Structure formats: structure tokens, C-alpha cells
Amino acid sequence: MTRLHVEQPGAAALVEDLGRPGLAHLGVATSGALDRGALALANRLVGNPDGAAGLELVLGGFRARFEGEAWFAVTGAWGPVSLDGHPVPPYASARARDGAVLEIGTAVRGIRYVLAVRGGIAATAVLGSRSRDTLAGLGPEPVVAGQDLAIGAEPAASVPVVDQDVAFPPPAGAVTLALLAGPRADWFTDAAGAALFESPWRLSEQADRIGARLVGPVLERRRTGELASEATVPGSMQVAGDGQPTILLADRPVTGGYPVIAIVAPGSLDAVAQLRPGQEVRFRHA
Amino acid sequence: MSRRLLPSGDAALLVECDSLEEVLALHDALAADPPRGVVELVPAARTILVSIDPARIPLESAATWVRRVPAEAGSRVAGAAAEGVVIPVAYDGEDLAATATLLAVSTEALIARHSSVEWRVAFIGFAPGFGYLVSDDWPFEVPRLDAPRTRVPAGAVALAGAFGGVYPRQSPGGWRLIGRTDVALWDPDSAEPALLAPGRRVRFEAIGAG
Numbered sequence: 001m002t003r004l005h006v007e008q009p010g011a012a013a014l015v016e017d018l019g020r021p022g023l024a025h026l027g028v029a030t031s032g033a034l035d036r037g038a039l040a041l042a043n044r045l046v047g048n049p050d051g052a053a054g055l056e057l058v059l060g061g062f063r064a065r066f067e068g069e070a071w072f073a074v075t076g077a078w079g080p081v082s083l084d085g086h087p088v089p090p091y092a093s094a095r096a097r098d099g100a101v102l103e104i105g106t107a108v109r110g111i112r113y114v115l116a117v118r119g120g121i122a123a124t125a126v127l128g129s130r131s132r133d134t135l136a137g138l139g140p141e142p143v144v145a146g147q148d149l150a151i152g153a154e155p156a157a158s159v160p161v162v163d164q165d166v167a168f169p170p171p172a173g174a175v176t177l178a179l180l181a182g183p184r185a186d187w188f189t190d191a192a193g194a195a196l197f198e199s200p201w202r203l204s205e206q207a208d209r210i211g212a213r214l215v216g217p218v219l220e221r222r223r224t225g226e227l228a229s230e231a232t233v234p235g236s237m238q239v240a241g242d243g244q245p246t247i248l249l250a251d252r253p254v255t256g257g258y259p260v261i262a263i264v265a266p267g268s269l270d271a272v273a274q275l276r277p278g279q280e281v282r283f284r285h286a
Numbered sequence: 287m288s289r290r291l292l293p294s295g296d297a298a299l300l301v302e303c304d305s306l307e308e309v310l311a312l313h314d315a316l317a318a319d320p321p322r323g324v325v326e327l328v329p330a331a332r333t334i335l336v337s338i339d340p341a342r343i344p345l346e347s348a349a350t351w352v353r354r355v356p357a358e359a360g361s362r363v364a365g366a367a368a369e370g371v372v373i374p375v376a377y378d379g380e381d382l383a384a385t386a387t388l389l390a391v392s393t394e395a396l397i398a399r400h401s402s403v404e405w406r407v408a409f410i411g412f413a414p415g416f417g418y419l420v421s422d423d424w425p426f427e428v429p430r431l432d433a434p435r436t437r438v439p440a441g442a443v444a445l446a447g448a449f450g451g452v453y454p455r456q457s458p459g460g461w462r463l464i465g466r467t468d469v470a471l472w473d474p475d476s477a478e479p480a481l482l483a484p485g486r487r488v489r490f491e492a493i494g495a496g
Binding site: 021022023024025026027028126127136138180181182183184228229230231233235236253254255260263265266286 | 292293294295296297298300302325326327328329330331332333334335337409410411412413414415416474475479480483484
């Protein structure tokens with residue numbers, strides 16, 4: 001059986017697929033790849049179904065040795081990727097020989113690489129998914145140095161021939177995200193509603209798979225008092241007591257007690273996954 | 287019964303009620319016969335999130351359905367979750383005596399009340415499988431611990447606010463511990479991973495402290 005021997009996981013290496021939808025009523029978040037489009041693309045590049053499990057690699061610093069031959073592709077963040085020291089083009093499939101060493105360096109654009117290997121990562125599924133939920137502690141444990149990851153059986157589809165020039169890196173400058181109305185927009189002042197769309201925001205250092213906290217003007221509340229915890233969706237932007245918004249992501253707690261002022265449209269969530277701390281964010285109406 | 291429909295993205299509605307009782311009744315009514323395309327109902331203390339698949343049902347149609355469902359339909363519901371479960375409890379929790387003192391009752395009276403009323407899972411919060419239990423016959427309001435424990439064992443039977451609960455897995459927690467059970471509350475390998483799923487009727491049964 002083909003395996004991937006991980007020599008260096010980098011900042012974080014997690015097995016992720018498209019997650020566990022439909023279990024929020026049991027307290028289980030969807031989880032899954034934070035950049036879902038990047039996972040689907042990496043999988044397509046090697047002929048896998050969109051939902052096959054891959055590795056989500058934060059920032060880079062990853063090194064692994066193939067044991068057996070395998071096709072692979074790296075998408076999401078943009079940075080130096082090499083196989084036995086030879087550069088591998090981004091967002092393209094490549095074939096590794098037995099013993100080849102894959103190195104993924106520090107990302108220069110975006111922050112989360114996705115590595116797909118033809119056949120998928122064959123971790124044990126929990127509640128129908130191979131995704132690591134970092135908050136609930138469900139799914140495969142984070143990958144550690146020295147770990148061997150089993151690769152699944154060859155899928156039926158062949159490795160497609162694609163034009164490599166279609167790849168675009170995540171943007172380096174300001175990123176504009178589309179917002180939908182949130183359930184508790186009326187808990188905030190008109191000025192807060194306006195500031196959300198008119199002010200520049202920045203991603204804080206407090207950004208992970210659970211949520212992305214932004215820094216900007218204080219969003220003042222019109223209505224004070226406690227909100228009974230209520231169910232959130234991926235992209236729900238909750239505002240804590242200090243007036244700063246947090247975009248709740250794949251591993252969020254399924255209910256939350258802070259009012260949700262707006263919701264990042266599903267089509268903008270992959271871009272949130274690739275924001276780097278300090279990067280500028282702007283919002284527009286979806 | 288009032289129902290306010292609040293926006294929650296393009297694939298969900300948040301329905302707000304005036305009380306937990308109304309949430310329970312509306313949840314039963316909605317769960318009885320959901321239209322195609324409604325993928326999940328997520329109840330909480332005052333709200334129910336109605337998640338849909340926009341490719342199978344327009345959000346507007348789901349909103350119309352939520353507005354029109356008669357609440358009394360709930361009384362006729364009988365699903366898997368409506369079947370009762372009995373949880374044997376050794377009432378020897380660390381906070382049992384202190385909690386009884388706080389409530390100005392004897393420990394015997396607290397145990398007798400906890401193990402005689404019928405509870406119902408209102409919703410799940412805090413962690414996977416952590417059901418918030420309510421009962422019409424439970425009169426007590428229990429303050430949370432000032433400082434949460436960093437480690438509460440799985441199976442700890444606990445109280446907080448107007449709610450009862452059982453910790454499904456070891457975790458931090460601020461609820462007051464009155465007992466423990468060996469019953470498995472959370473099994474991700476099972477077809478029904480959460481024993482205490484929303485709607486489930488629950489009774490506790492006192493067993494000898496060991």
C-alpha cells in the first residue's frame with residue numbers, strides 16, 4: 001500500500017475532507033477543509049472525488065516522503081513546492097516516484113495549503129467524515145513528525161489533463177467579502193451597520209479553524225443584555241462585548257451567545273480561510 | 287404562539303419564540319412532517335435554526351411552511367427521540383450536599399425530586415451530545431460554579447440554571463455535580479451518536495452509591 005511518511009508537519013497538518021453536515025442538532029459542527037474550493041480542486045487534479053480526504057497545512061514547513069508511487073497536487077496557499085528539490089508548479093498534478101521527498105515551504109500568498117494525494121488519505125472516518133474538528137476533538141489526530149499516512153485505493157477517474165495557466169494565487173492586498181443579513185443586526189446601532197461596510201478591517205492574530213477575529217472600529221450595540229445561546233452557521237459574524245467581530249468557521253461551537261450582526265456569504269468563506277494576520281478585509285452587500 | 291423569522295444566511299432561517307416551552311412545541315410540530323429540502327432543525331433556548339438545501343426548496347417556501355405549521359401538531363409526534371430512556375445514577379456527586387444547601391432542601395429530597403420527575407432534552411449545547419434537560423416538575427434554579435472545573439469526568443450528572451445534564455465526555459465544566467452514571471451518552475460510531483438527542487424523554491433512577 002502507498003503511504004506518505006511525514007518527516008515534518010509544519011505549523012499544523014490536519015486531515016480534512018468536506019466534513020459532517022447535518023449534525024448540528026447533536027452539537028457537532030460541519031468541520032472539514034477551511035478552504036473547501038481548494039480541497040475540491042486538489043482532488044479533481046488527481047482524479048479523486050471532491051470529498052476525498054487531504055491534508056490542510058498551515059503556513060508550510062512541511063516535508064514528507066512517498067512510500068510507493070503516487071499522483072499529488074498542492075492548492076490553496078501559494079509558495080515554494082518541490083519534489084526531490086525540483087520545483088512543482090502550483091495547482092497542478094505531479095507524479096511522485098517511490099522514495100521521493102515532497103517539500104512545501106513557507107506560503108507567500110494565503111496561509112492554508114491543501115495537499116491531495118490520488119486515492120485520498122485513508123484515515124478512519126468518524127460520523128461519516130475524516131475531518132479533524134479541532135474544537136470538539138473529533139476525527140483523525142493532528143499529524144505529527146514520523147507519522148505514516150495510508151493512501152487509499154486508486155479512484156475510477158483518471159488524472160485529468162488541465163491547462164496549468166488557469167491558476168491564480170490568493171490575493172496579497174485587501175480582500176472584499178460578501179455579507180448577508182444576520183439575525184441580530186437590529187441589536188446594533190445604525191453607525192455600527194455602516195461602519196461594517198465602510199471601514200477597513202484587519203485579520204487579528206486570533207484566527208484559526210474555529211473563528212477569524214477582525215480588528216476595526218467598535219461596533220456599538222443599540223440593545224444591551226444577554227442573548228440566549230442560539231445556533232450559528234458557518235460565516236456567522238458574532239460581535240463580542242468589546243465590539244470586535246469574529247467570523248465563525250468550520251470548527252465553531254454550534255451555538256453561541258453573542259449577537260450575530262451579519263453572515264459572510266458561503267461564496268466568500270474560502271477567501272477567509274486564506275487571510276493572513278494583518279491583511280486588510282472589506283465588506284460589501286451580497 | 288409568536289414566531290419571529292430572522293435571516294441566517296441563504297440556507298437557513300432562525301425562528302425565535304417567546305419561551306423554551308414554545309420552542310419545544312414548535313420543534314415537535316416542525317419535526318413531524320418537514321418538506322423536502324429541509325435538512326436540519328437545530329433548537330436552542332429561544333430559537334430553532336431551520337437549515338435548508340436551497341437547490342431543493344426556496345428559502346421563501348421554507349419560511350411560509352414555518353409560519354403556517356400548527357403548533358398543536360407536536361402533541362401527536364412520536365419519533366425515535368420521543369422514546370424514553372432511563373439513566374441509572376449513583377448520587378454521590380462532589381457538589382451534592384452543597385447544592386442541596388443552596389436550594390434549602392435535604393440531599394434526600396433533592397435526589398428524590400431529580401429521580402422522580404420526567405425530563406426532556408430541549409436542545410444540545412456546549413459539546414457534542416451534551417443535552418440540556420428540562421422538566422415542568424423541576425422547581426429549582428441552580429447557580430453555576432464561580433470557577434469552572436478544568437476537568438469533569440464523562441458521566442457526571444449535573445445541574446445549572448433551570449437545566450439538568452450529563453457530561454458526555456470528559457471536559458471542563460461549571461455545572462454542579464450531583465451524581466454519576468456509567469451509561470454511554472456519546473458514541474460517534476453509533477447510528478445514533480447522542481443518547482440525549484433533542485426531544486428525548488429521560489428519567490433518572492437512583493442506584494446504590496458505590
